[in-house]
Amino acid sequence: MRVRSEGRAKSNAFKTSFLITLAYLFFALLWGLARNKVQPFLEPPYSAWDDPVWIEAATYILATSVLLFAFVHHLVKAIDRHHQESLKAKLDLVNRLALAAEFRDGMRNGHNMRIGQGSGIVARKLGLPETRVQVLSQASMLHDIGKIGIPDSVLSKAGPLTPEERSVMEKHTEYGANLLEGSDLEVLQVARAIALTHHERWDGSGYPAGLAGERIPLEGRIVAVCDVFDALTSERTYKRAWTIDEARTYLAEQAGRLFDPEVVAAFIESLDEIVALGVNGEAGQAAPAMAVVSAQPNQEDRYSVIGG
Numbered sequence: 001m002r003v004r005s006e007g008r009a010k011s012n013a014f015k016t017s018f019l020i021t022l023a024y025l026f027f028a029l030l031w032g033l034a035r036n037k038v039q040p041f042l043e044p045p046y047s048a049w050d051d052p053v054w055i056e057a058a059t060y061i062l063a064t065s066v067l068l069f070a071f072v073h074h075l076v077k078a079i080d081r082h083h084q085e086s087l088k089a090k091l092d093l094v095n096r097l098a099l100a101a102e103f104r105d106g107m108r109n110g111h112n113m114r115i116g117q118g119s120g121i122v123a124r125k126l127g128l129p130e131t132r133v134q135v136l137s138q139a140s141m142l143h144d145i146g147k148i149g150i151p152d153s154v155l156s157k158a159g160p161l162t163p164e165e166r167s168v169m170e171k172h173t174e175y176g177a178n179l180l181e182g183s184d185l186e187v188l189q190v191a192r193a194i195a196l197t198h199h200e201r202w203d204g205s206g207y208p209a210g211l212a213g214e215r216i217p218l219e220g221r222i223v224a225v226c227d228v229f230d231a232l233t234s235e236r237t238y239k240r241a242w243t244i245d246e247a248r249t250y251l252a253e254q255a256g257r258l259f260d261p262e263v264v265a266a267f268i269e270s271l272d273e274i275v276a277l278g279v280n281g282e283a284g285q286a287a288p289a290m291a292v293v294s295a296q297p298n299q300e301d302r303y304s305v306i307g308g
């Protein structure tokens, strides 16, 4: 990927410098034609070719063209390099924040990374432009960043949460949004929207605002599906890991209820690709069915089972 972006930067620098130099030569030619300074080179008796003054003028134009090309090429490459470094710094920042959230949440075996990649795959399947896919992919890794603000007694509790604890846990959406509020970076603006809305549900039964349908940002709807799938297929102390088929059936049943049906359709169409990212940290394998604590999702305990 780095090689590709460096190659693209080089060809971009060459193209830009070439076009600017061509524009300079074109205007020099127009100026020469308007002042009858080109015709002596092109029309009989071609007198300019024997005149040192004319030759010197032409050489001057050619030499300045070469200098202009070299200068612009150097400038565009420097700007591209700066742009690439700034992109890398942003990505690095997002990765480290995602990692910090994952440490805080008891190292969930690459959950945030899988949500990042899975969301990108679904967004691409939905036909979103590649730039939006890339931003979503990075931003979605921060969906649970607000868990940094949840007390250990709730976050690390081994077992289902009480209603009071669940309402404390649900605050992670608003904490995340507050943490990411006010940034000029697009990736953090999208991350804020995702942090705030990834537990909203299509039918309005989610939290924190009870938004429904398309009032939930598309990015939030995509992450909701990926997050729930990953949570279902992961083992918890209080539940076994669901098989891929069980999780797929659940998502299909909830399409148009809890989840955006178009997003679920795109997710299911991309399931092979998403499973290949790894489930519960095991690349390309279905998570093993552990001792069954809850063979079916406990609808009373939505956070624990499908909360992500």
Ligand SMILES: [Fe+2]
Residues within 6 Å of the ligand: 143, 144, 172, 198, 199, 307, 308
């Ligand atoms: Fe969450």
Ligand SMILES: [Fe+2]
Residues within 6 Å of the ligand: 111, 143, 144, 227, 307, 308
């Ligand atoms: Fe999550």
